[in-house]
Amino acid sequence: MFCKINSSAVQGVDGTIITVEADVSDGLPMFAMVGYLSSSVKEAGERVRTSLKNSGFHMPPKRITINLSPADVRKDGTGFDLPIAIAILLCMGKNSKLDISNTVIVGELGLDGCVQKIPGILPMVYHAAKEGYEVCIVPYENKKEAELVDGIKIVPVKNLLEAINYISTGIIDIPNDEEIKDNNNLASVDFSEIRGQKVLKRGMEIAAASMFNVLLSGAQGSGKSMIARRLPTILPQMTFDESVEVTKIYSVSGKLDNSSSLIMQRPFRAPHHTISVKGLCGGGSIPKPGEVSLAHNGVLFLDEIAEFNKTVLEVMRQPMEDGQILISRVNGSYIFPANFMMVAAQNPCPCGNYPNMKKCTCTPNEIRKYQNKISGPLLDRIDINMQVEPVSYEDIFSMPEGEKSESIRYRVEEAVEIQKKRFADEIINYNSQLSGKLIKKYIRLGDKQEEILKKSFANMELSARGTYRILKIARTIADLSHNDEISSDNIKEAIFYRNNMGSVKL
Amino acid sequence: MSERKDILNLWLNNLDGVGNKAIKFFRDNFDSVEEIYACTENDIKKINEKYKENEKCINRVNTEQIIINKNLDKAKRIYERLKKLNISIIYPGHCDFPDKLMHIYDTPQILYIKGKLKPSINDFDKNIAIVGSRKADLYGREMTELFSRGLSGNGINIISGLAYGIDGIAHRSALDAGGYTLGVLGCGINVVYPRANIELYARMEETGCIISEYGLDVSPCAGLFPLRNRIISGLSDGVLVVQAQKKSGSLITADYALEQGKQVYAIPGRLYDASSEGSNNLIKLGAVPVTSVEDIIDDLNGEINISCINDNKKIMENESFLDNLEMDIYNSMSLEPVYIEEIINKFKISTSRAINILFKLENLGLIKQPLKGYYIKRLY
Known part of the structure; x- marks a missing residue:
């Protein structure tokens, strides 16, 4: 007898429908699975057989064939256990009361018949709903995640018997939700902890308001990491769509814990500098998202950027420009979103004391080499450059507490609102995403401002790209103060923050 | 004719094992480079007899090379390459060769030149060498710029060594102020070292001058740099040490300057400041401490062009x-x-x-x- 069940798999960050076909016929007893399977899928056979037995079902000594179609897509993961088991049971004559042609089933089986959670539920359910399926049977532990999608009925199951029960009777006993703590609000840090550093904080505020890339450079202990780690507390709230995008990525990488529903907080990723190209960009024979994608709509913090492998840094150039990364492998190309805000921190030289020559023990060449580790093209993509000066003793103890993150964030949110209104007709959200053509359309300068920029262009030996960046920053500064026009003060401040004077002249 | 002379000089300066001392000895004993080229064993013998009891006897190897190796192919090849690279050469006896260098110990026997060697650098112009640490701090940098600009503005040529730190700033400031500046290399004339100064090299070639006693492709090695300092001090009327650590190459230049009877100026630094220890020591030993551009110009008996200094x-x-x-x-x-x-x-x-x-x-x-x-x- 033959039976067909819909299941789903993840490709990149998107779900795709996979059909599980089972056939039980007479012949020599055997269990065969076909359909371009990875080894984790092939192992499903053993799990299914054992969990069927332990759930009280008897496997007849028959010829069982399983096919996962389309056969040309490579299948990976353990989510096919449950649909295979159900397909076999249906073939063996278990009758189904429901029409299961509009149902998608995913889940991994344990040997005792329990259904375990799998990664990537959100994109699978999201895709199923989009394709018009009406019901989705998912592991109970993935319930929260699956319920984020509107327009599809979620049936969470704890074990195989529950799933079979539901299919044969249409009844499912969903226990009341235990109160799940929303730990999205993990703001245990606050901007007010940073004493002094007004220039730096202002720079961070500007950066947060338009997701500008930032480079902090300064001696050890000057507070580079401290301020970077507090950045998420002033970033604007994610919109629902942004949240879904981020949650999808985390779902695919299996980084959502049971309790978490939608990710509301912007991601903050701080990979260690020993990270590999694949770790940063994503990869593997079946590509998984890397840090640039995990930082999507959030912050990618590269502490000690000079210590990163140079090739690793260079691969970020393209995603920084396009907001996504395309990874091609033998079995297909995958696009991962990677629209992140880069915050990099570095020491000015190997010993960390340059330009204090009395303390610095490095040779001019060492300093050059150290600073040249960030290539020109990458440096060019950094909007805001800031020098971080260690806080003095008086500042630590006598300075009043700084402004709270909350009030900074309020200003940031307002600026974001203004930008959204401005770009209502465009596909972009922030000033930082303006391209050359759009800059001409949205940013206009008065004669006086034009004059200032012109003068600086010559003095600072700016590039065209550099000038555009100044314009974008100036626009954001104006937005922060609710100015329609960019004032001279705005442009001067933008020039100050953009100007990169940190490099050595030897 | 002068092409022939150039080629013969290139031949003489590119013989294996023939150094400056040997060449100088030959130049002293022969009237022209043509005669040196034409010399035979007999001539050498005659000269040797002249100096018989004298220690100044020529080393056997050197004479051998000059007598045996009369092949001009290599010299011609070098000549062609120099022409392509727009490099000229001067040597003792050449009309452009600075007279000042004839009076120093170990006169360079050939100088390769990129850019324009100002003829007046020889006589009526005043030249000041500005030297100092490669790892200057902000004070050193500012002082270098102040003095280099001030001196250039007063028509004084700035001479230095095209290295990192003080050297580079001295050249750049002089160029910025529209003055003439000359750099002496410690490596081959077509070798850019340090690499980061490549933009400075280009500017110097255009409006200033780069010279070296080392020919094409000689790579920079530690031993050559102190030697070129004798040319820096030799060309100058005074050496200004801006900022030098206790053991600094600039002190070698100051030593050469004293040997050659040139004035040594030093900019005082703070006591117990390691980056000025060398320059402060120089003052203790008798160098002229300077606190303004006028101090140097006064000392050189020059006229001060106030407008350049006083902003x-x-x-x-x-x-x-x-x-x-x-x-x-x-x-x-x-x-x-x-x-x-x-x-x-x-x-x-x-x-x-x-x-x-x-x-x-x-x-x-x-x-x-x-x-x-x-x-x-x-x-x-």
Whole structure:
């Protein structure tokens, strides 16, 4: 007898429908699975057989064939256990009361018949709903995640018997939700902890308001990491769509814990500098998202950027420009979103004391080499450059507490609102995403401002790209103060923050 | 004819094992390079007899090379390459060869030249060598720029060694001030070392001059750099040591200068400041301490062109554009870099206001940012 069940798999960050076909016929007893399977899928056979037995079902000594179609897509993961088991049971004559042609089933089986959670539920359910399926049977532990999608009925199951029960009777006993703590609000840090550093904080505020890339450079202990780690507390709230995008990525990488529903907080990723190209960009024979994608709509913090492998840094150039990364492998190309805000921190030289020559023990060449580790093209993509000066003793103890993150964030949110209104007709959200053509359309300068920029262009030996960046920053500064026009003060401040004077002249 | 002379000089200077001393010996004993080329064993014997009991006898190897190796192919090849690279050569006896170098110990026997060697560098022009640490701090940098600009503005040529730090700043400031500057290399004339100075090399070739006693492709090695210092001091009327550590190459230049009877000037640094220990020691040993450009010009008996040094007038004019706060901020600055944060806290102003005022002052040329966010008073 033959039976067909819909299941789903993840490709990149998107779900795709996979059909599980089972056939039980007479012949020599055997269990065969076909359909371009990875080894984790092939192992499903053993799990299914054992969990069927332990759930009280008897496997007849028959010829069982399983096919996962389309056969040309490579299948990976353990989510096919449950649909295979159900397909076999249906073939063996278990009758189904429901029409299961509009149902998608995913889940991994344990040997005792329990259904375990799998990664990537959100994109699978999201895709199923989009394709018009009406019901989705998912592991109970993935319930929260699956319920984020509107327009599809979620049936969470704890074990195989529950799933079979539901299919044969249409009844499912969903226990009341235990109160799940929303730990999205993990703001245990606050901007007010940073004493002094007004220039730096202002720079961070500007950066947060338009997701500008930032480079902090300064001696050890000057507070580079401290301020970077507090950045998420002033970033604007994610919109629902942004949240879904981020949650999808985390779902695919299996980084959502049971309790978490939608990710509301912007991601903050701080990979260690020993990270590999694949770790940063994503990869593997079946590509998984890397840090640039995990930082999507959030912050990618590269502490000690000079210590990163140079090739690793260079691969970020393209995603920084396009907001996504395309990874091609033998079995297909995958696009991962990677629209992140880069915050990099570095020491000015190997010993960390340059330009204090009395303390610095490095040779001019060492300093050059150290600073040249960030290539020109990458440096060019950094909007805001800031020098971080260690806080003095008086500042630590006598300075009043700084402004709270909350009030900074309020200003940031307002600026974001203004930008959204401005770009209502465009596909972009922030000033930082303006391209050359759009800059001409949205940013206009008065004669006086034009004059200032012109003068600086010559003095600072700016590039065209550099000038555009100044314009974008100036626009954001104006937005922060609710100015329609960019004032001279705005442009001067933008020039100050953009100007990169940190490099050595030897 | 002069092409022939050039080729013969290139031949003489590119023989294996024949050094400056040997060449000088030959030049002293023969009238021209043609005669040296034509010399035979007999001639050598005659000369040897002349010096018989004298220690000045020529080393056997050297004479052998000059007698045996009469092949000009290599020299011709070098000549062609130099022509392509736009490099000229001068040597003792050449009309452009600086007379000043004839009177120093170990006169270079050939000099390769890129750019334009100003003929007046020889006689009526005053030349000052500005030397100092490769790892100068901000004070050293500012002083170098102040003196190099001031001296250039007064028509004094600046000579240095095209290295990192003080050298490079001295050249750059002289070029910026529209003066003439000459760099002496410690490596082959077509070798750019340090690599980072490549833009400076290009500027020097255009309006200044680069010379080296080392031919094509000689790679930089530690031993050659102290030697070129004798040419730096030899060409100058005085050597200004801006900032030198206890053991610094600039002290070698100062030594050469003393040997050659040139004046040594030093800019005093703070006591117990390691980066000025060498220059302070020089003052203790008798170098002339200088605190202004005028000090040097006075010492050289030159006329002072006030307008080049004294920018006070310009600043005074600008001051009328400044309001009280701006004036106060400007007056609070010194050569010690102040971080913008300190200004904000001291004057209790907002970040954007501070950025604004500093931007204005910087644009007026009153202050400058040696490093992002740090400000110092501008001296020139």
